[in-house]
Amino acid sequence: MTFLLAGGGGLLSFNTGFAIWILVSLIAFLFVMIKYAVPPIMRALQEREQNIKESLESAEQAIAKAEKISKDNEKALRDAEIKAQQIRKEAVEEAELIRSERISKAKEEAAHLIEQARASIEQEKNQALVELREEVAKLAVKSASIIIDAELDNAKNNKLVDNFLSDLTKN
């Protein structure tokens, strides 16, 4: 057991000189690693991770932007369609309005013409009646004179004429 515990190469012994060597060289190795070897790797990995993160974020943003644009486009298209439809509808309505207006105007004009025709016909008729009366009166006078020639009974004549005239007016 002395070998296990005693100094000078024993298994459980702590060798001071050796420990000094280990400590000094470990500190030297750690110094080089911490100062020169590892930081570039840390920085490079950090930079790469940052890059990847940023690229992913910017890609996401681009996708969102593209989606927004396409959505906007779609909306504009729909709006335009709705507007076109409205315009078409308005045009149809206007055309209808114009057509009905024109028809009513034509009807009115026609009615006016008919009225005018009717009025002139009435006028002509009245004129004709007046002329006819004069003619009839002349005829009556003529016929009366003829009768006078035959019979000079004025009283009887006047009665005859009046009867005749009233008959005429009746017809």
Next chain:
Amino acid sequence: MVQTLRRVFLTLLFLSISTSNTFASEQDEAQVLDVMGTVADHNYFKVPGFINGGKIYLPRIFYWESAEGESKLSAYLSTKSVLESGEFVETEEGALVPANGGHIIVDLSITSHLIYFWMGMLLALVLTVMAAGRYKRGIGRTVEPQGAFQNMFEVLFVFIRDDVARDNIDHHKADRYVPFLFTMFMGISFMNLFGLLPWAATATADLTVTATLAFVTFVITQFSGTKDYWAHIFWFPGVPTWVRVILTPVEILGMFTKPFALAIRLFANMLSGKIMIIAILGLVFIFADLFGAGAAYGVGIFSVSLTVVLYALKAFVALLQAYIFTLLSAVFIGMAAEDHAHSEEGYYTEHSAEEVSAN
């Protein structure tokens, strides 16, 4: 039969605690099975037998005090040149002492474990510097990492950074400890794995090495301790004063048990694997000794196949223990560096309420 079993048991017991010297005195030099010698530290570097007889002797450096009370630092190329210089003599146990009295204060000799420590750390450093060069050129920074080396390196590095450091240490502080944790992980991994090579020694199967590694973790932990951490050690918030009398020594003890456990865990795990392999392979020679060559061949099949399995297990354990050491270092640092203002508030009010109700 009983006697045979007793002989086997005694031989195993003897093997496990004997040194090469005591064993060599009994048997031929060629048949020595030196268990402790394989795991212990040496002043030579073991190499295949055809080079310099299997050993390359390492320099010996002593800081010693002579009989006249003079302190001296002496360096020699090898143990042989120490003895040739005549200033030191070898004792019966194989230790070196100054020839004219006095004593060695610190033995600063280069040892095999130190060489393997340097090799492991240097390999970790070289690989990291190589990887850093690639990242500096832009590979892995602006484009994806290329090649098996960089990808494997990055897997390990990102693993240490994300799963070890950032998971256990407050996020805004974690990145500061990544270089330390990564160095520890890579260094210990390589030291552990070097132990699997033929002729090589496991530097981490040495208590001095693991204790020094744990000591560095301990120092870093204490230096990253927040006000809160120190308050918990010396003046535990929210408990009656008489409890603090018990708690403070326990907490102070806890400061030291954590790195102590780190050191012992790594040391014991690496040492046990090595001893187990040697012991199981040693059965072949014991059986050859006891029952002849036939039994040895029979046991050999069993021993070798078991050793192969153990080898695979050791390769896994080598990485696992490096990971555990690093993870626990991160956990300890995280516990010290944590500034848990919110939970502490709740804790404090909760406990002061208890105090009031107790009164």
